Amino acid sequence: MLMDDSIEFHRKYKGKLEIRSKVSVKTKKDLSLAYTPGVAKVSEAIAKDSTLAYELTSKWNTVAVVSDGTAVLGLGDIGPIAALPVMEGKAVLFKEFGGVDAIPICLDTKDTEEIIKTVKYIAPAFGGINLEDISAPRCFEIEKRLKEELSIPVFHDDQHGTAIVVLAGLINALKIVNKDIDNIKVVINGAGSAGIAISKLLMNYGVRKLLLLDSKGIIFKEREGVNKYKLEVIEKSSIHGLGNLSDALIDADVFIGVSKANLVTKEMVKSMSKDQIIFAMANPISEIAPETAYLAGAAVVATGRSDFPNQINNVLAFPGIFRGLLDSRAKYVTEEMKLEAAKALAGLVKVPTKEKIIPEPFEEGVVDAIADAVKRCVE
Amino acid sequence: MLMDDSIEFHRKYKGKLEIRSKVSVKTKKDLSLAYTPGVAKVSEAIAKDSTLAYELTSKWNTVAVVSDGTAVLGLGDIGPIAALPVMEGKAVLFKEFGGVDAIPICLDTKDTEEIIKTVKYIAPAFGGINLEDISAPRCFEIEKRLKEELSIPVFHDDQHGTAIVVLAGLINALKIVNKDIDNIKVVINGAGSAGIAISKLLMNYGVRKLLLLDSKGIIFKEREGVNKYKLEVIEKSSIHGLGNLSDALIDADVFIGVSKANLVTKEMVKSMSKDQIIFAMANPISEIAPETAYLAGAAVVATGRSDFPNQINNVLAFPGIFRGLLDSRAKYVTEEMKLEAAKALAGLVKVPTKEKIIPEPFEEGVVDAIADAVKRCVE
Numbered sequence: 001m002l003m004d005d006s007i008e009f010h011r012k013y014k015g016k017l018e019i020r021s022k023v024s025v026k027t028k029k030d031l032s033l034a035y036t037p038g039v040a041k042v043s044e045a046i047a048k049d050s051t052l053a054y055e056l057t058s059k060w061n062t063v064a065v066v067s068d069g070t071a072v073l074g075l076g077d078i079g080p081i082a083a084l085p086v087m088e089g090k091a092v093l094f095k096e097f098g099g100v101d102a103i104p105i106c107l108d109t110k111d112t113e114e115i116i117k118t119v120k121y122i123a124p125a126f127g128g129i130n131l132e133d134i135s136a137p138r139c140f141e142i143e144k145r146l147k148e149e150l151s152i153p154v155f156h157d158d159q160h161g162t163a164i165v166v167l168a169g170l171i172n173a174l175k176i177v178n179k180d181i182d183n184i185k186v187v188i189n190g191a192g193s194a195g196i197a198i199s200k201l202l203m204n205y206g207v208r209k210l211l212l213l214d215s216k217g218i219i220f221k222e223r224e225g226v227n228k229y230k231l232e233v234i235e236k237s238s239i240h241g242l243g244n245l246s247d248a249l250i251d252a253d254v255f256i257g258v259s260k261a262n263l264v265t266k267e268m269v270k271s272m273s274k275d276q277i278i279f280a281m282a283n284p285i286s287e288i289a290p291e292t293a294y295l296a297g298a299a300v301v302a303t304g305r306s307d308f309p310n311q312i313n314n315v316l317a318f319p320g321i322f323r324g325l326l327d328s329r330a331k332y333v334t335e336e337m338k339l340e341a342a343k344a345l346a347g348l349v350k351v352p353t354k355e356k357i358i359p360e361p362f363e364e365g366v367v368d369a370i371a372d373a374v375k376r377c378v379e
Numbered sequence: 380m381l382m383d384d385s386i387e388f389h390r391k392y393k394g395k396l397e398i399r400s401k402v403s404v405k406t407k408k409d410l411s412l413a414y415t416p417g418v419a420k421v422s423e424a425i426a427k428d429s430t431l432a433y434e435l436t437s438k439w440n441t442v443a444v445v446s447d448g449t450a451v452l453g454l455g456d457i458g459p460i461a462a463l464p465v466m467e468g469k470a471v472l473f474k475e476f477g478g479v480d481a482i483p484i485c486l487d488t489k490d491t492e493e494i495i496k497t498v499k500y501i502a503p504a505f506g507g508i509n510l511e512d513i514s515a516p517r518c519f520e521i522e523k524r525l526k527e528e529l530s531i532p533v534f535h536d537d538q539h540g541t542a543i544v545v546l547a548g549l550i551n552a553l554k555i556v557n558k559d560i561d562n563i564k565v566v567i568n569g570a571g572s573a574g575i576a577i578s579k580l581l582m583n584y585g586v587r588k589l590l591l592l593d594s595k596g597i598i599f600k601e602r603e604g605v606n607k608y609k610l611e612v613i614e615k616s617s618i619h620g621l622g623n624l625s626d627a628l629i630d631a632d633v634f635i636g637v638s639k640a641n642l643v644t645k646e647m648v649k650s651m652s653k654d655q656i657i658f659a660m661a662n663p664i665s666e667i668a669p670e671t672a673y674l675a676g677a678a679v680v681a682t683g684r685s686d687f688p689n690q691i692n693n694v695l696a697f698p699g700i701f702r703g704l705l706d707s708r709a710k711y712v713t714e715e716m717k718l719e720a721a722k723a724l725a726g727l728v729k730v731p732t733k734e735k736i737i738p739e740p741f742e743e744g745v746v747d748a749i750a751d752a753v754k755r756c757v758e
Contacts, residue, residue: 015437058394
């Protein structure tokens with residue numbers, strides 16, 4: 001029903017974005033100021049000092065939302081043009097939540113090197129790059145190289161946006177159950193862009209015991225064909241294991257799923273350590289239904305869905321992250337920024353309860369709190 | 380003075396463009412329609428039938444304004460970031476005159492093949508490509524290849540926008556002096572993007588006797604190092620010559636300058652055939668001042684300047700061209716479209732006089748007349 005509504009909604013608006021001119025052009029004088037001949041002076045000034053582009057053009061507030069359409073929502077590799085409505089939606093959220101002017105760039109290539117080159121070529125007009133829905137493991141190489149080769153911030157939201165919100169939720173969930181970050185055992189099911197990034201951020205925050213699983217089970221060093229990004233994660237963990245998800249979850253304190261529907265059973269939750277924390281974020285159907293998890297003894301449950309409490313929603317992070325990056329003219333996104341953003345987000349919930357470990361998307365102050373956290377890391 | 384005003388103007392607005400969301404996102408319901416989970420259905424529909432992108436996204440009305448910053452206004456190769464205020468200005472005019480959502484794409488490469496690839500890669504989100512301020516002769520190859528390899532319209536405004544407005548002006552100037560297109564001798568000084576495109580369009584309209592000059596004088600086949608684009612033009616002409624601009628202008632009916640300040644003297648105008656038509660479009664100072672040309676006997680003078688009558692201004696053409704292309708979902712810009720657009724533009728001046736051979740930029744009906752002409756060529 002909602003689905004058909006969405007088609008009609010999109011048909012009605014014929015696209016969710018438009019360009020607005022901030023200047024009025026009604027007379028020859030207007031023309032000569034906004035365009036030729038006056039604009040020549042502006043170009044000359046920027047040619048001499050390129051940082052003036054931040055003061056005299058829209059660069060300071062403009063972000064490219066770049067996707068190759070290979071990992072769109074739960075739909076997978078649907079191609080760049082089919083990704084466009086999602087990127088437009090993302091741009092809508094950038095504007096409505098963060099006041100950021102975001103432009104969808106849907107790339108008709110899946111080649112890692114070509115994507116890197118293309119983003120570098122188009123970078124001059126942008127103040128930042130948001131990578132979106134690019135499949136793993138290519139997304140890691142693309143982000144790493146662009147961070148090295150560009151001097152505007154590059155942020156892959158599927159990785160870091162998700163990781164920031166998960167960490168914020170976990171910080172508050174741990175308060176509820178009164179457990180310490182450095183003693184808990186965390187099981188992360190799903191080793192794509194989100195799973196890897198969550199693992200890394202959680203360990204940077206203090207998690208030491210972490211098992212990472214992909215569709216073949218617990219990832220271990222000697223397993224054949226494990227990519228370097230997965231290896232990097234498990235090598236940092238103080239615990240290792242063999243087996244499947246049931247094996248992994250025994251005595252675990254935290255389950256974080258960025259995987260598939262209904263993979264977690266009541267028995268698995270019961271096998272976990274008391275006061276289980278369950279982040280079942282598969283969409284549209286989570287790894288375990290919240291009511292089932294609670295029946296099995298869970299203390300706190302979060303999902304990716306808006307119809308349950310504790311929705312782990314990226315919109316809580318990326319508008320504020322970019323607002324902070326753009327306002328401070330940061331050149332890079334640092335680990336510290338992500339940690340501080342997560343702490344700031346968690347701090348907005350004064351008294352965490354199992355029904356509320358993170359703010360709602362429309363709560364006031366979210367964007368500012370995160371933007372300020374990012375800016376503090378730059379100053 | 381205007382120049383300093385323009386810097387202040389740009390500093391005040393901090394960029395001339397912004398993104399506007401056409402949809403309101405104030406509730407969870409809004410979110411679920413404009414973004415996840417509803418948008419998934421829209422993406423799936425487009426994945427099955429890519430033409431639906433024209434109905435369900437902003438593609439139908441969005442144009443990329445692509446420049447590598449190598450031939451910006453009279454400033455030359457100032458680089459992509461210094462070109463940005465000009466591209467923003469162009470996007471302002473696209474919106475204010477034609478209702479077209481145009482996005483500046485400033486490319487950090489001058490390599491022909493890399494530019495072609497990049498534009499192809501970013502094409503999915505756009506309904507058309509406007510190439511801008513890319514130096515000749517690379518601009519010819521880039522445009523040709525993109526026209527061959529993309530199925531959205533590609534238009535290099537410096538070439539064809541200029542050519543359309545020049546032809547419109549010439550049609551009316553010839554009415555005033557009562558001369559026929561197929562008998563006149565035309566001298567075009569400047570063989571860059573505009574000079575070549577004007578030559579071609581004029582010959583496609585009926586001019587047979589045409590001399591094309593570059594900085595070395597009249598171009599002839601045997602001259603060393605003449606590029607293929609110049610050759611293509613002069614091979615179509617029924618007259619040929621040797622020498623410089625003074626030699627070329629003897630007995631010429633029409634002078635069209637896309638060259639440099641003060642290259643044409645009173646004597647040169649006098650040497651032309653009676654009822655001289657002078658289009659002296661160098662900016663900011665024309666090849667000959669209108670008053671000097673008139674004193675030497677000219678019948679009609681046009682320039683590129685807004686402070687004289689008969690300004691040959693691209694803004695008369697490109698907004699309507701793209702309005703027509705987008706509304707008709709044309710896949711290509713054809714010669715016929717350019718000819719019809721020029722005729723439509725000329726037709727808007729009911730009684731041409733030497734003070735008015737083309738409409739003013741802010742006259743009503745210009746965009747519609749040109750858009751309709753383009754659309755008639757598609758239907």
